[in-house]
Amino acid sequence: MMEARTARGRPRNSAIDARILGATREALARGGYHAVSMEAVAHAAGVGKQSLYRRWPRKPLLVFDAAFGGPIGDRAFAVDTGSLAGDIGAVLTDLEHLFAHRATTDVMRGILADALGEADTLQQLRERFMWPRLHLLDALIERGRARGEVGPNVTVQNVADTLLGAMLGHYLIIGRTSGTFASELARIVARGVSVRR
Amino acid sequence: MMEARTARGRPRNSAIDARILGATREALARGGYHAVSMEAVAHAAGVGKQSLYRRWPRKPLLVFDAAFGGPIGDRAFAVDTGSLAGDIGAVLTDLEHLFAHRATTDVMRGILADALGEADTLQQLRERFMWPRLHLLDALIERGRARGEVGPNVTVQNVADTLLGAMLGHYLIIGRTSGTFASELARIVARGVSVRR
Amino acid sequence: MMEARTARGRPRNSAIDARILGATREALARGGYHAVSMEAVAHAAGVGKQSLYRRWPRKPLLVFDAAFGGPIGDRAFAVDTGSLAGDIGAVLTDLEHLFAHRATTDVMRGILADALGEADTLQQLRERFMWPRLHLLDALIERGRARGEVGPNVTVQNVADTLLGAMLGHYLIIGRTSGTFASELARIVARGVSVRR
Amino acid sequence: MMEARTARGRPRNSAIDARILGATREALARGGYHAVSMEAVAHAAGVGKQSLYRRWPRKPLLVFDAAFGGPIGDRAFAVDTGSLAGDIGAVLTDLEHLFAHRATTDVMRGILADALGEADTLQQLRERFMWPRLHLLDALIERGRARGEVGPNVTVQNVADTLLGAMLGHYLIIGRTSGTFASELARIVARGVSVRR
DNA sequence: TTGTAACCGAGACGGTACGTCACGTCTTAAT
DNA sequence: ATTAAGACGTGACGTACCGTCTCGGTTACAA
Numbered sequence: 001m002m003e004a005r006t007a008r009g010r011p012r013n014s015a016i017d018a019r020i021l022g023a024t025r026e027a028l029a030r031g032g033y034h035a036v037s038m039e040a041v042a043h044a045a046g047v048g049k050q051s052l053y054r055r056w057p058r059k060p061l062l063v064f065d066a067a068f069g070g071p072i073g074d075r076a077f078a079v080d081t082g083s084l085a086g087d088i089g090a091v092l093t094d095l096e097h098l099f100a101h102r103a104t105t106d107v108m109r110g111i112l113a114d115a116l117g118e119a120d121t122l123q124q125l126r127e128r129f130m131w132p133r134l135h136l137l138d139a140l141i142e143r144g145r146a147r148g149e150v151g152p153n154v155t156v157q158n159v160a161d162t163l164l165g166a167m168l169g170h171y172l173i174i175g176r177t178s179g180t181f182a183s184e185l186a187r188i189v190a191r192g193v194s195v196r197r
Numbered sequence: 198m199m200e201a202r203t204a205r206g207r208p209r210n211s212a213i214d215a216r217i218l219g220a221t222r223e224a225l226a227r228g229g230y231h232a233v234s235m236e237a238v239a240h241a242a243g244v245g246k247q248s249l250y251r252r253w254p255r256k257p258l259l260v261f262d263a264a265f266g267g268p269i270g271d272r273a274f275a276v277d278t279g280s281l282a283g284d285i286g287a288v289l290t291d292l293e294h295l296f297a298h299r300a301t302t303d304v305m306r307g308i309l310a311d312a313l314g315e316a317d318t319l320q321q322l323r324e325r326f327m328w329p330r331l332h333l334l335d336a337l338i339e340r341g342r343a344r345g346e347v348g349p350n351v352t353v354q355n356v357a358d359t360l361l362g363a364m365l366g367h368y369l370i371i372g373r374t375s376g377t378f379a380s381e382l383a384r385i386v387a388r389g390v391s392v393r394r
Numbered sequence: 395m396m397e398a399r400t401a402r403g404r405p406r407n408s409a410i411d412a413r414i415l416g417a418t419r420e421a422l423a424r425g426g427y428h429a430v431s432m433e434a435v436a437h438a439a440g441v442g443k444q445s446l447y448r449r450w451p452r453k454p455l456l457v458f459d460a461a462f463g464g465p466i467g468d469r470a471f472a473v474d475t476g477s478l479a480g481d482i483g484a485v486l487t488d489l490e491h492l493f494a495h496r497a498t499t500d501v502m503r504g505i506l507a508d509a510l511g512e513a514d515t516l517q518q519l520r521e522r523f524m525w526p527r528l529h530l531l532d533a534l535i536e537r538g539r540a541r542g543e544v545g546p547n548v549t550v551q552n553v554a555d556t557l558l559g560a561m562l563g564h565y566l567i568i569g570r571t572s573g574t575f576a577s578e579l580a581r582i583v584a585r586g587v588s589v590r591r
Numbered sequence: 592m593m594e595a596r597t598a599r600g601r602p603r604n605s606a607i608d609a610r611i612l613g614a615t616r617e618a619l620a621r622g623g624y625h626a627v628s629m630e631a632v633a634h635a636a637g638v639g640k641q642s643l644y645r646r647w648p649r650k651p652l653l654v655f656d657a658a659f660g661g662p663i664g665d666r667a668f669a670v671d672t673g674s675l676a677g678d679i680g681a682v683l684t685d686l687e688h689l690f691a692h693r694a695t696t697d698v699m700r701g702i703l704a705d706a707l708g709e710a711d712t713l714q715q716l717r718e719r720f721m722w723p724r725l726h727l728l729d730a731l732i733e734r735g736r737a738r739g740e741v742g743p744n745v746t747v748q749n750v751a752d753t754l755l756g757a758m759l760g761h762y763l764i765i766g767r768t769s770g771t772f773a774s775e776l777a778r779i780v781a782r783g784v785s786v787r788r
Numbered sequence: 789t790t791g792t793a794a795c796c797g798a799g800a801c802g803g804t805a806c807g808t809c810a811c812g813t814c815t816t817a818a819t
Numbered sequence: 820a821t822t823a824a825g826a827c828g829t830g831a832c833g834t835a836c837c838g839t840c841t842c843g844g845t846t847a848c849a850a
Contacts, residue, residue: 010819010821033314037810048823053812112370113314116306126372134371158381161367162359168370169362173309174331175323176354184355192389206799207841213801234831245802250833403794404846410796428708431836442797447838506764507708510700520766528765551767552775556753559760564752567703567759568725569717578749586783600825601815607827628805639828644807 012054019045020052024066032103033110036063060115064129067107077136084144085190088163089183091137096182099171109172134160141193151195159193209252216242217249221263229300230307233260254321257312261326264304274333281341282387285360286380288334292361293379296368306369331357338390348392356390406448413439414446418460426497427504430457454509458523461501471530478538479584482557483577485531490576493565503566528554535587545589553587603646610636611643615657623694624701627654648715651706655720658698668727675735676781679754680774682728687773690762700763725751732784742786750784 023045027035038059042049056062076094081087098104115122137160144150150159163185170181220242224232235256239246253259273291278284295301312319334357341347347356360382367378417439421429432453436443450456470488475481492498509516531554538544544553557579564575614636618626629650633640647653667685672678689695706713728751735741741750754776761772 012821016822038812039810042823046823048821049812049825050814051822054821057812059811109313109319113310113312115310116313116369117310122306122372130371131373134373153381154385155375155377155381157373158375158378159385161371161373161375161378162363162382162385165366165371166359166363168366169364170358172313173319173365174327174358174362175319176328176331176358178352178355178358180352181355181358184350184352185359188351188356188359188389189385190389192385192387205842206797207801209800210841235833236831239802243802245800245804246833247803247835248801251800254833256832402848403792404796404848406795407846432838433836436797440797442795443799443838444840445796448795451838453837503707503713507704507706509704510707510763511704516700516766524765525767528767547775548779549769549771549775552769552772553779555761555765555767555769555772556757556776556779559765560753560757562760562764563756563758566707567713568721568752568756569713570722570725570748570752572746572749572752574746575749575752578744578746579753582745582750582753582783583779584783586779586781599816600823601827603826604815629807630805633828637828639826639830640807641809641829642827645826648807650806 016045016047016051017055020047020055020062021066021069023047024062028063028067028103028107032106033063033113036110038062058114058118058121058124060111060121060125061128063107063111064125067104067111068129077133077140079140080143084141084147084149084194085186087140087144088190089186091140092163092167092182092186095167099167099182105171112172130164134164137163144193148195150193154193159189162189213242213244213248214252217244217252217259218263218266221259225260225264225300225304229303230260230310233307235259255311255315255318257308257318257322258325260304260308261322264301264308265326274330274337276337277340281338281344281346281390282383284337284341285387286383288337289360289364289379289383292364296364302368309369327361331361334360341390345392347390351390356386359386410439410441410445411449414441414449414456415460415463417441418456422457422461422497422501426500427457427507430504432456452508452512452515452518454505454515454519455522457501457505458519461498461505462523468527468530471527471534473534474537478535478541478543478587479580481534481538482584483580485534486557486561486576486580489561493561499565506566524558528558531557538587542589544587548587553583556583607636607638607642608646611638611646611653612657612660614638615653619654619658619694619698623697624654624704627701629653649705649709649712651702651712651716652719654698654702655716658695658702659720668724668731670731671734675732675738675740675785676777678731678735679781680777682731683754683758683773683777686758690758696762703763721755725755728754735784739786741784745784750780754780 020041023041024036027040027044036059038049038052041047041062042052045052052062056065076091076098079087079090079094081090111125115125134157138156141150141156141159145154145156150156166185167182170176170178170185217238220238221233223241224237233256235246235249238259239249242249249259253262273288273295276284276287276291278287296305308322312322331354335353338347338353338356342351342353347353363382364379367373367375367382414435417435418430421434421438430453432443432446435441435456436446439446446456450459470485470492473481473484473488475484505519509519528551532550535544535550535553539548539550544550560579561576564570564572564579611632614632615627617635618631627650629640629643632653633643636643643653647656667682667689670678670681670685672681690699702716706716725748729747732741732747732750736745736747741747757776758773761767761769761776
């Protein structure tokens with residue numbers, strides 16, 4: 001997941017990446033985010049701490065990669081039902097499934113906990129993981145606008161931020177349980193952005 | 198901020214509360230959330246650590262009280278413009294002003310950072326500080342429903358969560374700058390919950 | 395165990411003394427010296443800390459009283475077999491029985507641990523508990539001298555200190571197990587102080 | 592004072608050992624045992640607490656090393672005058688000089704105070720510092736036995752324990768001042784263990 | 789009878805040090 | 820240049836007791 005190689009000196013052993021990610025996932029499964037420490041991961045993976053930091057300079061980035069890396073999650077944003085309301089509903093339903101697992105929200109809270117405490121780590125988390133996915137959401141809404149389903153005075157990015165932001169805020173922070181949140185959010189926003197009839 | 202006194206044993210000295218909050222605010226002003234440590238606050242306030250932990254068992258609770266305690270912030274939710282759209286707009290405008298200050302968001306991120314990392318601390322933060330304010334928001338929307346401005350199939354709590362959650366998610370986590378977020382969010386939600394015409 | 399009463403004000407409730415000592419013994423039985431803290435004793439005895447400190451100003455004094463108070467231990471030094479060697483042997487045998495119990499040595503070590511850390515507490519422990527018993531030992535040796543069993547150039551107090559000191563040092567500090575220590579010590583000293591034949 | 596190096600990972604920096612010991616001695620000189628806290632030592636030595644605990648896991652061990660470490664004190668037990676009585680007298684005279692300084696006994700009492708309160712710390716103190724020195728004493732008495740100066744029914748270790756134990760008990764615990772204790776103890780024991788003439 | 793003084797349970801208070809944890813950087817020797 | 824190992828400085832954590840103090844209230848003797 002890291003940048004290009006410079007081809008000087010001993011090359012990186014990519015098997016190590018896998019061992020690190022595996023050890024991280026194992027720790028997550030065993031004791032949640034709390035059980036993950038850079039030290040513990042390095043030790044469990046049989047890897048020096050330096051080798052770990054060389055690849056993932058901060059814990060939240062490592063854990064995000066281990067837990068949600070690869071195309072996982074991207075899928076949620078890559079739908080096309082033919083209508084804006086359908087797309088938004090599909091996306092939020094997928095996210096709802098994700099947020100339904102206690103283990104998942106625990107990991108997300110942990111990642112956020114560490115990232116929010118360090119400005120630059122938060123920024124990296126955004127750029128590497130959050131914004132790319134948001135761009136998919138932007139595109140989805142943009143498609144709706146092209147179909148004439150979005151009214152004027154509506155900024156695409158604000159809609160995307162509303163959708164993802166509300167999900168994050170509701171599930172990770174506010175914590176008032178509600179079985180209908182995702183679907184109602186989808187309905188309210190879909191109706192709220194639509195052109196006046 | 199504490200509960201009723203049972204009148205047994207030596208009563209708490211409320212002057213100490215003030216000294217602690219003062220020291221906390223001073224630290225916040227000096228170096229942001231990062232400059233606040235229970236240790237430093239206790240020392241600066243000339244207070245034993247125990248006296249501090251007796252009142253605020255975790256740092257996020259202390260800092261929230263120091264920064265946003267009292268009726269501050271409550272005011273934002275206690276508006277009554279006569280229409281749901283007006284109320285929502287007013288609330289979000291107020292919150293927008295709050296979130297506009299870097300110092301404020303820094304403190305909020307710090308509080309969240311520490312609270313998200315500890316399940317029970319997060320729960321206390323919710324119960325003591327977030328939910329009471331959310332209840333004001335619930336009431337505001339409930340008022341709109343009583344006036345017939347809210348459609349069926351809309352749960353009051355979900356709307357409130359959407360409003361606050363989206364603000365938190367957008368400003369504290371997602372971090373894509375947008376000068377229009379709050380007002381658009383207000384408009385989208387206000388229109389989204391309204392009865393069909 | 396305290397000094398004379400001044401007869402002004404409300405008199406002490408002697409039932410409280412008993413409750414405190416009982417709670418202390420209970421704690422000792424439950425978790426050894428480590429389980430005894432002034433706070434815990436006060437709470438378990440249903441007694442204010444002040445009432446406790448009024449009677450026993452330091453923990454070691456309390457614990458000594460609770461564990462070895464009363465005439466216990468005095469008995470060990472109050473023997474009279476008719477010969478110095480017999481007396482010394484009897485005393486050390488008694489002490490050996492005392493030191494044989496792990497629970498006893500644990501308590502003694504705890505008392506010493508706290509007393510050695512505070513000069514004035516150590517001094518009180520000596521004056522109240524150790525020296526009175528040593529005086530009995532002095533008297534015992536003095537009796538031997540009167541019978542002509544002790545050589546010149548032998549100071550009574552030094553002999554008593556040797557006997558008790560060696561027992562304390564061996565059992566509480568040095569900790570090399572030996573089933574024969576007390577009896578050999580008795581023999582060595584008895585012979586060592588005797589007049590030359 | 593530490594064990595062999597395994598040559599894996601970054602090696603310990605022995606200059607740090609010296610800085611820690613130096614800071615400890617300085618604190619001892621300034622305010623006695625009471626002035627030594629792991630926290631203060633680490634700070635004064637410009638060293639992390641971890642580096643301190645890595646080398647000396649408990650305070651008494653550190654302080655003993657700083658105050659009596661190295662060959663100091665060993666010398667006291669390494670005499671050879673040609674006779675058992677001479678050897679015992681020489682050793683006790685040396686120890687008497689050591690115990691004569693208030694600063695020394697203060698440090699010893701502090702070490703004991705903390706060590707007696709924790710079983711495993713006491714055990715380490717014994718194994719690292721006390722028993723090795725006792726073994727020298729054992730050897731000294733063994734030499735006397737080889738020369739035929741020690742009677743039967745006398746266990747070498749018991750004699751050594753008697754000598755050291757009585758010194759510790761008398762000077763550190765009992766505290767009855769006596770200018771003749773060490774020399775009389777030497778005489779009594781030397782005569783007490785000798786073969787009957 | 790009333791005052792005054794010491795008692796009592798409870799628990800707040802300032803203080804001190806503890807030992808632990810994890811961070812992210814660094815120093816080795818070896819590959 | 821990378822690797823495994825692990826030492827290093829840093830900083831804060833939350834806990835545990837200490838011995839003193841401040842409450843409201845009680846009990847007994849003396850005036």
